[in-house]
Amino acid sequence: MARGERRRRGAPADGARTTERAARGGPARRSGEARGSAWRAALGVVVLSLALGLSGCWLLAWHRARRAVTLHSAPPALPPDSSSPAVAPDLFWGTYRPHVYFGMKTRSPKPLLTGLMWAQQGATPGTPKLRHTCEQGDGVGPYGWEFHDGLSFGRQHIQDGALRLTTEFVKRPGGQHGGDWSWRVTVEPQTSGTSALPLVSLFFYVVTDGKEVLVPEVGAKGQLKFISGHSSELGDFRFTLMTPTNPGDTAPKYSSYNVFWSSNPGLPLLTEMVKSRLNSWFQHRPPGASPERYLGLPGSLKWEDKGPSRQGQGQGQFLIQQVTLKVPFSVELVFESGSARGGGSQPLEQLAGSLLTQALESHAEAFREHFEKTFQLKEKGLSPEEQALGQAALSGLLGGIGYFYGQGLVLADMGVEGSEQKVDPALFPPVPLFTAVPSRSFFPRGFLWDEGFHQLVVQRWDPRLTREVLGHWLGLLNADGWIGREQVLGDEARARVPPEFLVQRAAHANPPTLLLPIAHMLEGGDPADFAFLRRAFPRLRAWFSWLHKSQAGPVPLSYRWRGRDPALPTLLNPKTLPSGLDDYPRASHPSANERHLDLRCWVALGARVLVRLAEQLGEAEAAAELGPLAASLEAEESLDELHWAPELGVFADFGNHTRAVQLKPRPPQGLLRVVGRPHPRLQYVDALGYVSLFPMLLRLLDPNSSRLGPLLDVLADSRHLWSPFGLRSLAASSPFYGQRNSEHDPPYWRGAVWLNVNYLALGALYHYGRLDGPHQARAAKLHSELRANVVGNVWRQYQATGFLWEQYSDRDGRGMGCRPFQGWTSLVLLAMAEDY
Numbered sequence: 121m122a123r124g125e126r127r128r129r130g131a132p133a134d135g136a137r138t139t140e141r142a143a144r145g146g147p148a149r150r151s152g153e154a155r156g157s158a159w160r161a162a163l164g165v166v167v168l169s170l171a172l173g174l175s176g177c178w179l180l181a182w183h184r185a186r187r188a189v190t191l192h193s194a195p196p197a198l199p200p201d202s203s204s205p206a207v208a209p210d211l212f213w214g215t216y217r218p219h220v221y222f223g224m225k226t227r228s229p230k231p232l233l234t235g236l237m238w239a240q241q242g243a244t245p246g247t248p249k250l251r252h253t254c255e256q257g258d259g260v261g262p263y264g265w266e267f268h269d270g271l272s273f274g275r276q277h278i279q280d281g282a283l284r285l286t287t288e289f290v291k292r293p294g295g296q297h298g299g300d301w302s303w304r305v306t307v308e309p310q311t312s313g314t315s316a317l318p319l320v321s322l323f324f325y326v327v328t329d330g331k332e333v334l335v336p337e338v339g340a341k342g343q344l345k346f347i348s349g350h351s352s353e354l355g356d357f358r359f360t361l362m363t364p365t366n367p368g369d370t371a372p373k374y375s376s377y378n379v380f381w382s383s384n385p386g387l388p389l390l391t392e393m394v395k396s397r398l399n400s401w402f403q404h405r406p407p408g409a410s411p412e413r414y415l416g417l418p419g420s421l422k423w424e425d426k427g428p429s430r431q432g433q434g435q436g437q438f439l440i441q442q443v444t445l446k447v448p449f450s451v452e453l454v455f456e457s458g459s460a461r462g463g464g465s466q467p468l469e470q471l472a473g474s475l476l477t478q479a480l481e482s483h484a485e486a487f488r489e490h491f492e493k494t495f496q497l498k499e500k501g502l503s504p505e506e507q508a509l510g511q512a513a514l515s516g517l518l519g520g521i522g523y524f525y526g527q528g529l530v531l532a533d534m535g536v537e538g539s540e541q542k543v544d545p546a547l548f549p550p551v552p553l554f555t556a557v558p559s560r561s562f563f564p565r566g567f568l569w570d571e572g573f574h575q576l577v578v579q580r581w582d583p584r585l586t587r588e589v590l591g592h593w594l595g596l597l598n599a600d601g602w603i604g605r606e607q608v609l610g611d612e613a614r615a616r617v618p619p620e621f622l623v624q625r626a627a628h629a630n631p632p633t634l635l636l637p638i639a640h641m642l643e644g645g646d647p648a649d650f651a652f653l654r655r656a657f658p659r660l661r662a663w664f665s666w667l668h669k670s671q672a673g674p675v676p677l678s679y680r681w682r683g684r685d686p687a688l689p690t691l692l693n694p695k696t697l698p699s700g701l702d703d704y705p706r707a708s709h710p711s712a713n714e715r716h717l718d719l720r721c722w723v724a725l726g727a728r729v730l731v732r733l734a735e736q737l738g739e740a741e742a743a744a745e746l747g748p749l750a751a752s753l754e755a756e757e758s759l760d761e762l763h764w765a766p767e768l769g770v771f772a773d774f775g776n777h778t779r780a781v782q783l784k785p786r787p788p789q790g791l792l793r794v795v796g797r798p799h800p801r802l803q804y805v806d807a808l809g810y811v812s813l814f815p816m817l818l819r820l821l822d823p824n825s826s827r828l829g830p831l832l833d834v835l836a837d838s839r840h841l842w843s844p845f846g847l848r849s850l851a852a853s854s855p856f857y858g859q860r861n862s863e864h865d866p867p868y869w870r871g872a873v874w875l876n877v878n879y880l881a882l883g884a885l886y887h888y889g890r891l892d893g894p895h896q897a898r899a900a901k902l903h904s905e906l907r908a909n910v911v912g913n914v915w916r917q918y919q920a921t922g923f924l925w926e927q928y929s930d931r932d933g934r935g936m937g938c939r940p941f942q943g944w945t946s947l948v949l950l951a952m953a954e955d956y
Contacts, residue, residue, distance in 0.1 A: 181534055181543070187599040188532035188626040189546045197656035198591035203227040203523070203552060205298040205353065210271060211588070212298030213291060213455075216523035218557050219564035219616065220253050221263065221278060222287040222305070226298070227554065228353055229525045230330035233387070234453075236305060237323035237394060240283060241414040241444065247398055248321070248415060251280060252391045254561040256938055262922020264940050267511065269490075270518035270578070270585050273483035279922070282318060283447065284310045290479045292471055295459030297354045302455065302471040304480070306367050308448040319404060319412055321444040323394060324361055324453055327384055328436035336439060342377040344441050356458030361441055362472055364451045370473060374406040375445040378416040384436035388615035394440065404444055417442050452476060487511075494580055495953040502952060506911075509918050513949040516924065516942030517577055520560055521585070524553045526609035530598075533627035533670070545623045553607050554592040558943030559926065564616060566607035568593070569700040572633020573876045573944035579637050580955060583644075586637055587652045593634060594659040598626065601666030605630035605698065628683035628698040629671050631722050632664065635729045642732055654737055661734075661742060664726045668749070671719060674712060677758050679719040684710045689792050690862045692783050704849065704869040705807035705856040707775025709800045714775035717763045721814040724753035754820060756827070763815075765804035769830050770812045773805040779855055783862070791863040808840055809850035810869070810877045816888075817880040823893030832895060835881070836902055845913040845933035846873035847881055847906065852930075872927040872936060876944040878910050883956030907951055914948045924948070 205212040208227075217223040223235030239248035251260060260280045268274035271291075278285040286306040293299040307320050328334060332351035339345045347359040363372045385393045394417070402416040417440065443451060452472050461468055469475055491514070492498050497507045529545040555566040556574040563570075571593060579586040596603050604624035608617050638660065641649040653660075673680040684706065685694035693705045699718060707714050727750035734743035752758060765772040780796035815821050816831045834840045840851040849869045850857050858871050882903060889900030913933040917925060924945040926937025950956065 181532075184534055185532040185543060185546060188530050188602070189548050190599040191549055191551075191595075192597040192599055192601065192659065192662060194597070194658040194662060195655065196591070197594045197652065197659055198588070202588070202591065203554065205296060208588075209296070209298050210291070210293060213301055214271075214521070214523070215268070215274060215289070215519055216521065216554075217612070218254075218520040218522045218560045219612065221251060221260075222276065222303075224289065224301070225523065226353065227523045227552075229550070229552065231523075232332055232349075232351060232354060233327040233329070234359075234455075235325050235327070235390075236287065236303075237325070237391070238280075238285065238307075239321050239323075239398075239415075240281065241319040241321055242412070243281070243318065247395065250323075250391060250395050250398070252394075254564070256561045262940075264512055264922070264942065265515035265519035266508075267484055267487045268515035268519040269483065269487050270521060270582055273480070273487065274515070274519055275480070275484065276519065279310060282310050283320065284308050288480055290471070290476065290483055292460075292468075292479070294468065295355075295457045295461070297357070297457045297459050299460050300454070300456050300468070300471055302476050302479075303453040304450055304476060305453075306448070306450040308367065317446050317448075319414055319444060320447055320449075321414065321416070321442050322451060323440050323442050324451075325390070325438065325440035326359060327387065327390070327438050329384065329387075330436055332436070334437050334439055336379075336381065338379065342379050343375075344377075344379060347439060354457065358456045358458070360454045360456070360470070360472075361443070362452040362454065364443060364445055364449045367448050367450045373445055373449050375443050375449075376402060376404045376414070376416070378402065378418070378442035378444070379440070380417040380442075381437070381439045384438045386435075387610075387612045390438065393438070402444075406446070414444050416444065490581075495949060495955070497952055500953070505919070506915060506952065509915055510949045510952050512918075513924060513942060513946040514577060514581060516940060517556055517574060517946040518581070518585075520557045520564075520942055521589075522555065522557055522564065522566075524555070524566065524607065524609040524613055526550060526611070526613070528604055528608055529623045530604065531623055531625045533600075533602075533625070548598075548604075551596055551609065552592060553596065553609055554588055555607070556589065556943065559938045559941045561940065562926075562938035563943070565609070565613045566593075567943075568603055568605045568607075569631040569633050570876075570943050572631075572636045573879070573947060575634070575637040576640065576879075577946050577949060579640055580950070583641075583646055583649060587649065590634060590637065591652070591656065594656055594663070597659050597663060600626070600670075601662035601664075602626050602670070603630075603663060625683060627670065629667055629681065629719075630698055631700050631718070632667060632726050635660075635726055638733070639725075639729050642729070642736065650736075653733060657733060657737055657739065657742075661730060664730050667726065668723055671723070673715050673720075675715070675762070677720070677752055678715040678762050679723055680712070680714045681716050681719055684714075686710070690790070691865075692781060692793055692859060692861050693856065695861065701810065701849075701869045703861045703865070703867065704809065704811060705805070705854070706773055707777040707800075707805050708779070708781050708795070709776040711776045713802055715762055715773060716811075717771050717773050718811045718814045720753070720759070720763065721818045721820060724750070724820055725818045727753055756822065756825060759815060759820070760827070763804075764827065765806075768804055768806055768808070770808060770834060771815055771827070771831075772812060773807070775802065775805055776800045777803055777805045779806055783860065791860075806854075807850065807856060808834060808854055809848065810874075813841075813881065816884050817877065819884055819887050823888055823891040823895065828888065828893075828895050832898055832902065843873065843930040844909055845928050845930060846875075846878045846910040848872070848930045849874055849877065868927075871930050873910075873913075873930050873933075874927050875910070875914070875947050878906070879944075879947040879951060879956075882907055882910070882951055886954065886956050907954070911948060911951050914945070 201207050216225050220235050225231040225233040237252040239250045263278040265276045273290045276287045288304045291301040335348045337345040349357050364375050397417050398415045401413050403411045405411040454472050497510050527550050528548040530548050531545045553566050557564050558570045575586045608614050671679050681696050681698045683698040684696045687694050694710050695703050696706050731746045731750045763771045778800040783791040784794045786792040821828050836842050839853050841847045848871050850871050858867050885899045885903035889903050917935045923939035924942050925935025925939050926941040
């Protein structure tokens with residue numbers, strides 16, 4: 121500051137002397153001119169340097185931003201048009217709308233969609249409750265798939281108050297466009313002997329999203345005879361809604377019909393559009409019975425007013441048929457592909473009535489046989505009820521597979537943490553994603569770290585499905601090798617996500633759990649898996665390379681999750697969302713000096729898997745590059761040096777930390793964080809829990825390791841991690857156990873039992889229980905006890921509630937969080953099968 125002040129004061133004096141010399145004549149003028157030229161030249165150099173520097177920074181920022189939303193150049197892991205009916209006809213149609221109770225669509229950027237809504241007429245005053253999308257708090261439930269093979273068949277039960285709905289579908293291959301399929305929806309009273317049988321409306325709809333043409337043929341009293349259609353992907357097709365019958369009967373049952381046809385308002389608005397149109401009263405008049413009023417869609421339509429010239433233009437069409445009648449009843453919807461009927465000497469019989477019943481029963485029996493052959497629960501002595509839980513766990517996961525297409529929002533990594541806030545998010549290129557989802561009601565979209573756990577289950581059942589899913593996820597790789605941890609693709613997915621979670625940050629990682637099913641592929645020896653891995657290897661290598669480099673820690677062989685929350689005064693412990701463990705306690709004061717144990721273990725696992733893969737593929741250059749890294753990361757000396765905390769007796773994170781933090785009421789602000797003594801300093805983080813176990817969970821420790829015993833000690837201690845319901849996420853002895861992270865943020869990974877990490881623990885205990893070493897017998901015993909606790913509690917909660925849950929209380933075992941959560945909680949099936 122002082123030097124600057126002197127410079128500013130000196131300038132006028134020098135200028136005055138120069139002016140005085142110039143007035144007198146002589147050399148002063150020439151000297152002034154020379155100095156002026158030199159000053160201008162120097163100024164030019166400074167300006168040019170600044171300009172070049174600024175332009176260089178701008179170019180670098182522009183380059184980073186561009187790469188963040190540019191797809192990776194490596195060849196795709198899946199063949200071209202892998203989702204098309206020509207390449208995968210049996211996967212073209214499916215229940216790929218997991219957020220609705222029942223619906224199907226094609227695996228296409230502009231799909232043809234079908235769905236079901238229903239309402240119980242007169243159950244409540246005013247407009248009846250319209251059921252359509254799975255909601256956490258709508259009072260429906262339990263619900264879920266009893267059977268679903270992920271391919272051609274499913275049966276789902278839904279309890280809605282006094283009603284029990286059963287939705288079934290089956291597909292029949294044929295032709296060039298994905299074949300035929302049929303639905304059966306059965307509605308019955310929840311309890312037998314109900315005196316006043318309710319009046320129920322079902323709403324079957326078809327939605328086009330592009331230039332598909334729909335031509336409805338309407339009959340008497342608003343009943344659609346059929347809907348003909350055509351699209352470039354499906355060719356000619358026809359929908360037929362069969363006349364309702366009593367369940368198991370063929371005699372028609374009296375029904376009232378209403379129809380509605382409009383332009384597509386947008387998929388997230390379908391429910392509200394139907395609700396708004398349920399504004400007219402109609403009479404349901406069965407012969408010989410008293411008439412009943414019901415709310416229906418506008419009566420018959422003059423279809424000719426919606427001529428072909430205006431059909432299918434722009435935003436597509438929405439066509440819905442309302443069927444109203446007394447329970448119990450069954451209704452069938454039949455989809456027939458034109459190409460499945462062409463050229464055959466014998467016309468195909470419509471897949472309805474007794475033929476549909478036979479197909480459904482045949483597929484159910486095939487499912488049971490394949491299930492037992494795959495998981496062998498009956499052979500292991502599990503009861504029929506436990507087998508039913510296993511079937512529901514698998515079916516719910518397969519029935520939650522969705523197909524999404526759209527553009528995500530991405531914030532580029534500007535190279536300096538926090539700088540991404542200074543740029544606007546950009547749209548990622550349009551991409552498809554075929555993936556399972558964690559929860560149909562709460563998280564009906566793709567989550568990167570969840571998906572690796574999902575595919576551990578799916579892979580055992582149908583390895584081809586897993587190859588499809590992994591190939592789609594690897595298709596999301598950007599030019600740097602990054603994959604966004606949460607995929608919000610398409611209008612339906614976007615409508616269910618809070619705005620603050622729409623944007624994915626290209627600096628933030630996620631646990632690379634897709635490597636878990638990759639590792640299983642390496643052990644299986646399936647030629648189809650091997651061919652897939654050969655195609656996928658460049659992308660897997662790029663993804664791992666990005667993770668290893670972008671999340672590097674402050675010292676060699678250390679790693680740090682980018683993207684921790686800032687240390688706000690309202691947060692007890694800033695969250696680390698990229699880790700997947702959200703509010704699991706980390707260093708109290710975030711800094712660049714942190715070393716995260718779980719991340720190092722994930723990178724070590726990734727290096728191990730990539731080296732094995734490179735060796736099996738004959739990729740000598742990659743194996744030579746990755747081999748030393750894998751060896752260094754698996755060396756226990758290095759792990760000890762960076763993460764063994766002698767004062768804690770376990771592995772731990774390292775960072776700027778104090779345990780003297782707590783939330784205290786500070787009116788009127790509410791709960792605020794108070795930091796006491798001792799002040800934060802660089803040290804190991806005393807947060808005993810899942811993170812502490814990661815070297816064991818991922819089987820990175822030698823069975824003779826001196827560190828394995830202490831980890832088994834804390835795992836088996838009820839004062840720390842052991843509970844009668846599974847391993848706690850955070851030790852009961854931790855000061856953070858059960859603590860809120862803010863006034864409005866209850867504990868999440870601070871004590872509750874989570875199935876994904878308990879499954880890793882079971883696998884690790886099973887692993888060490890089969891290897892010679894000082895801890896073999898103890899690991900085997902703990903495996904047996906932990907398996908009984910985890911499986912037993914999930915079973916009891918399923919019996920009590922009908923749901924699999926996101927997490928379970930370590931205090932009383934009750935299900936918590938969202939439900940149904942048939943994502944990684946479906947790992948209970950592999951625990952039952954002892955398949956790790």
